[in-house]
Amino acid sequence: MTLLVAVAAAWLLVALAPAFVRLTGRHAGWPLAAGVLAVLGLVISAWNPQQVVRESLPWIPALDVALRLRLNGLALLFAVVVLAIGAVVLIYSSSYLRQPRSPGFYGLMTAFAAAMLTLVLADDLVVLFVAWELTTLCSYLLILRSGPAAKEPATRTLLVTAAGGLALLAAVVTLIARTGTTELTAALAHPLWREDPGLATVVAVLVALAAMTKSAQFPFHAWLPDAMVAPAPVSAYLHAAAMVKAGIFLLMLFAPAASEAAIWSPLLVGVGLWTALMGAFFAVRRADMKELLAYSTVSQLGLLVAVIGAGTPTAMLAASAHVVAHALFKSAGFMGVGLVEKRTGTRILTELRGSWRMLRWDAAMLILAAVSMAGIPPMLGFISKELLLDSFLTAASPALSWTLAIVATAGAVLTVAYSLRLVLPLLPGRLGAARPGEHGPQARAWRDTRAMSVAVSVPAILGLALGAGAPLLDPLVRPAAAGAAGADAASVSGIYLWHGVNAALLLSVTAIVLGTLVGLRLRGTPVPPTPQRWSGVLAVQYAQRGIIALGRRVGDLTRSDAPAANLVVPIVLIGAAAAALPAMWRGWPRYDEPFLVLDLLLLLLVAAGVIAVSVATRRLTAIISVGVAGFAVVLWFLVLGASDVAVTQLLVEILTVVVMVLVLRRMPRRLRPSRPRRRVLAVIAALAAGATATLAALVFTGHREISDVAAFFLREAKELTGGTNIVNTILVDFRALDTLGELVVLGIAAVSITALLEARRAVDRPVREGTSAALSDARANAVFLTTVGRIVAPVMVVGSAYALLRGHNDPGGGFIAALIGAAAIALIYLAAPSDEIPRIERSYLAIAGAGVVIAVGTGLLGLLDGSFLRPLHFDIGSLHLTTALVFDLGVYLAVFGVILAAINRLGLSPAEAVRTDRSSERSVR
Template sequence: MSLILTLLVVAALVPLVPVLTRLLGRQAGWVLAAGLLLASAPLIHGSAGTQTVSETVAWMPTVDVALRLRLDGLSMLFALLVLGIGAVIMAYSTSYLTDRRPSGFYTLMTGFAAAMLLLVLADDLVVLWVAWELTTVCSYLLIARSGPTAGPPATRTLLVTVAGGLSLLGAVALVAARTGTTELTAALAHPAWGADPVFGTTVAVLVAVAAMTKAAQFPFHSWLADAMVAPAPVSAYLHAAAMVKAGIYLLMLFAGAASHAPVWPVLLVTVGLLTAVMGALFALQRHDMKELLAYSTVSQLGLLVAVIGVGTTEAMLAASVHVVAHALFKSAAFMHVGLMERRTGTRDLRRLRGLARSMPWAATMITLAVASMAGVLPTLGFISKEMIFEAMLGAPAAAAVGWLVALVAAAGAVLTVAYSARVILTLLPGAAPEVRPWRPTASMSAAISLTALAGAVLGVAAWLPADLVRNAAAATAGTPLAEVGGVYLWHGFGGPLMLSVLAIAAGVLLTVWRGHTDRLLDRALFPGSGVRAVQALHDGTIAFGRRVGALTRSNAPAAHIATPVVLLGLAGLGVVAVWPGAPPTLRPHALDVGLLVVLVVGIVTVVRARVRLTAVIATGVVGFSVAVWFFVLGASDVALTQLLVEILTVVIMVLVLRRMRPHFAPVGTRRSVLAAAAALAAGITATLATLAFTGHRPLSPAGEHFLREAQSLTGGTNIVNTILVDFRALDTFGELVVVAVAAMAVSALLTAHPAVEGTPQPQVDNPLSDPQRNAVFLTVLDRFLVPLMLLGSLYALLRGHTAPGGGFIAALLGTCALALAYLSASSARTRMLQRPYLAIAGAGIVVAVATGALGLFDGSFLRPLHAEVLGVKLTTALVFDVGVYLAVFGVILAALRLLGTPSADLPGRQPSMPPDQPHTDVRQTGGALP
């Protein structure tokens, strides 16, 4: 289990970060660096040379989704970059950070590494997409926490990359639907890529767009420079081994399958070359060294995208070598920017001079990194550039096309040499400036030296990374390793060397004549910019949303109810078309008629009520009548739920109504007539639809399956409960999350904006004006009923699997006990409600998740486990039902406490009355319940 072990090691570091930073502070980076390096050991050991390793852990077998991991040459290359560069940057951060306990930074960086590792090891389409989105979230949070001005750039970055995530989601859905599997290896090998051109072209475009958003290709390039508000370690990791490399990995992963679509090479080569030249030109314009390096990354990634589009084995080998070279020189360069910020206080090239005298070692390292970036002999960057030119000249097209592609790439290389030389000629010469001591930044210098020297040494000793990159190229191109060429410093005389010499010479000339090129500085080359375009799209989307929202922005309930009611009425026309007549079994009984009369009386009372409390009571009558009807029809579970919901609804509605005027506002005759007509039409339609869709067909196959198999499969005889906690537990889990979010929303709303207190009413000397005398009857019952109801709640919870009950009904019964205790108390500050409702609701989610995780031992999340102890049948579905109980209990407790407690007593609120005014009990201010 080497792959699972590697992933678990990195994932385990994330929750350990707070502990480590508490103990070690910034120096926790050393432990995290060691952990990342340790995680790479199983990969290296388990790969066994060119052998492909696959591991699978069941996740959702019913939809063929599993935690499938696969290690081949390509994933090995990127996994080692993720872990190796990540370890270097963690060590670098121990000197760079200024916070004593940088828990947030280290947590997100470690989570970023875990997400990237999962991405490059994933062999399942769904897992791949989940990891892709996790990298998006981590990068957004790392950028957003960088300072008060980081919000807009982080948002723009999120918009662009999330758009790419949606594109990838579309590709994943299409591939899974067309190939019939979510296993990535099988899906990429499916014959549909070549046999179905529409499918292949659509998926190829979707994947290319997704990758280009992360790899900052035109027109999605703006976010990369915009994200430079992030600190140097984040930028170094994001550019060298994380975010942008995710896009490159995706292109290389899908290259073999997507290349069947003719649009794939054209799209990648065209966009890549355009981005390479444009990014280099923008980099030549920048004074801010960090921004210069950002546009340099855009340019280098464009070169990578173009050579991946060529698609040959030589092109994939060149791309693999350049991935390594780029990771080394770009991480060194960005870390050097952070070092300059710490020691000189600036990164503006116009204010930096004489680093060769003041920081000689750092100056040497940045020279090595920039030389590799410019492709100067004998660095690894020189080798990768030569190989890229050679692959383009050998493209599987006409020779003229190959030369055209190579010449455009060489034009980008000319500009790369020019801005690289500008950096060196600006930083190194001149008098030595005053800099801060080097000792506090020793680990920063060491990290820079490691990556910069690696880029130079691997150029001379090209045989060291040869096996790694050759395996990656073989896996990407789908060719045997024996057919992949070697990696050499010297490729002989030929077209690639000629283009390299011309690029370096022309770049040097541009530097010598920089008086002419300096005219480009701070000059807008185009009428707009990518950042402004993304911001305009963001602002336009919000403005459009406001316009759409304005159509329904009204506080009047009628405005919101009108649309569904009218639509229901219109739907009656469709019901008439499918209406087959009254069912032959439609023979009402006397009890049905009686209940119908009670319903009609209740509805008429609600419609004619002018006092809010009267309407609430009448609504309760209607609800109780429906509950009785459910009992008559034999739906005891539904009836219990309806009954308890009605009780709690009446209580909570009264808590709300006591803060409102007692009477409804008068309504005109015309509006009343229209409302009555719409209500009658909707009611008739709903009745006919119910009869048409349920009264003329037998029980559905799913229903028959539940009735037939529920007891044998689950051990339960309560079909409703077994559906909720066994067969469709995932749906119930989603509802629990909604319930917990509702509790948080109620708490946030009523804590931030407390409910208006009721208007004090004139006191009348009668038994009802005194809350203690008014509640004598309830107080007596409270002593016996509340404990009895709580015991009944526990009993309903335990028996739910075999008889009417379950977590939802039990929670409703328990909260009814709380409501009774509240109503019988003389003050709204009853101790029964002083419970941590959010913690209770959250505990329900935790219990549900933990129960679901137990199901993984039997192959699927939330699959119930069954056992028999001393003749008693036990099931984890009962534990899951406890989670249901806690979540529902928490949200209703939140409503009772927040609505039934004076606003001045809520957490974090100040009393709303003057300090010298005595507090009046809530029940003496119009809050007494009938």
């Protein structure tokens, strides 16, 4: 269980981050870094070179989804990178942050690390996707919290990476549907990859798209430089070990299976090399150190994607080594730039000439990172770059291999050039614009930035040490390369600083020489601004605006307050669906029961109510007509023997009329007249929709008096649930998840009612003069209701509790009970002589929310028996109890809360509403 403990410990750190911040302020990075390193120790202790370590914990057994974890060579490599770099960045943050308390920052950074760890260890497709989306969310929130200017870049980042998440979701769903399993290892080893080229191609393209959005490949590259509004710790972690590395991991994970698709290798190699050249070209043109490093990340990731596309064991060894090298020099680079900016107040290259004098050690570490990025011996970056070139030279036919190697060498030339451009201002020389103390509070003394210096030095020095002692990395990179190549570890050679004089070395030396010449040539050359019409950021922005504009145009089709405008689309579609019914028609059903005259009378009564609503000119007449149709349906349910449904319909009709009258008193008495043509079209559409619904009911029920599902409920409900009320057991036992969703909707409805009526005050309709004295005297007019209410309301409250308790076995249940209780409240309100009724002014939002909380809590209790929302049964003497009753209580409170919200908010006059709002504001204060 070591892996499960490691993942749990990583997420526990997320929960503990606010506590550490409260105790130690901004220095919480130190204990959190220690915790991250402890998690890394757990992962390493679980590593077994002889076999893959697997652990599992059930999550959604019905769907075969589990928290499956797998530790192989590839997972170990990325886990080490994610956690080690994460710990270093957290230490750096403890000195970088200015705010004494930043629980949000540390919580999100540790969540970033936990999500990445979950991602690289996941052996379940669903868990993989969830962790993938969590990294997207963490990066978005970390960028967003950087300040007001970060809103647009964060949104653009989210749009691009979330689009990649949709591609991954499509790939995951396709794999699960075709392979029949959610286990990642089994899905990747399934013979369908070889036997079904279409499947392999579709999934390979979807995975590549997902990875390319995350790893900023063309044409999705713009978000990465755009995200540089984030602070240095976020940029360092995002570029070196999280987010962008998630895309690289996904490609290496799927490479053995996806390589069966013919498009996989050309797609990755082509896009990767183009991105490498493009990113390097843009990096050379940057004058801002952070922007230069951002575009260099795009370029370096392009090389990684291209070499993964090559797919050979040598190529995967190069990719694995470069993952480590890139993590080291990129984290040191971004943290170093942040340190330079803190110490000097600027990160513009032309303003940093001679800055060696004020930050010698820090400048030396940043130069060391740049030397590794440029691929200069004896740095680790030199070894990985030479392996990359050697991989291209042996990837295909000689002509194609040399072409790929030359293109990669061109990218390496530009890499040397922008690395030199980065470090030249930091070398000893004439002092530029940056001077110690010149920038006031932005300039920090060395002792205030010691943790930052330590953090920058660790990866920079490791890049040198691991370059000189390259064989030390063999236990880490060789198993990862073997797993990504689908080969044995024995078939993967080790890495060395010196591989002899070969073509890769000659190309590497050529790149160093030419890159140095280009870098020196560009020194001091002004960088012309990039034409805005070619900006990738603008392309994303235009796409975003276009999507929003399209959404508004589509929404304009039904954006109206008139109910008819919103109902016309579904009604017309339902009517049009009748065209498909004749093909499924199997003749008229046969019924043994004789047709009763009462059925005809009720049908005529319903029709009369509907017709009366259609021709009504006054709103009150229309409401009364709706009530006639509704109560006729209630009688029909009683005749058919559906007492539960009949009582529910009766109560709904009563409360609907009450709420509609409350709304009606603030609206004009007469309905707006409509044109004859519109009325004719409405009648035709209504008749077509009604006929279609009737025929569809006959077709889809199979002309059966009882369906197979209904027969199952009738036969098994007593044994499986202990209840005999089939309707209630369906709601709280068999389909409790559906009911829970409805409770959430009810809670949202209560909040919406409150928000809507607080945002815009309701107005009273003017009272007509000349009203009779009998109606104008509120107390005299309410004598009958008041007298009846004193007797009936308490009985209804007791009946409400009784209906709740008996609902599992007899007609009743939480929904009906809540309607009875709400009807009592409505009676109390209607019987009152004024709108001020303290007895019904209760915390309706808290009541509705409590219902949702109780329902969710009951569902969590079901986990004790292995499944969310599974009812637990137990006996107390001869009394049989079930947690379904507690769940039904949640139903009761949610329904009661939303109806109470409607009566409270709609029933108050505007003056009373203002008084209530003011009193609530005072209570909050």
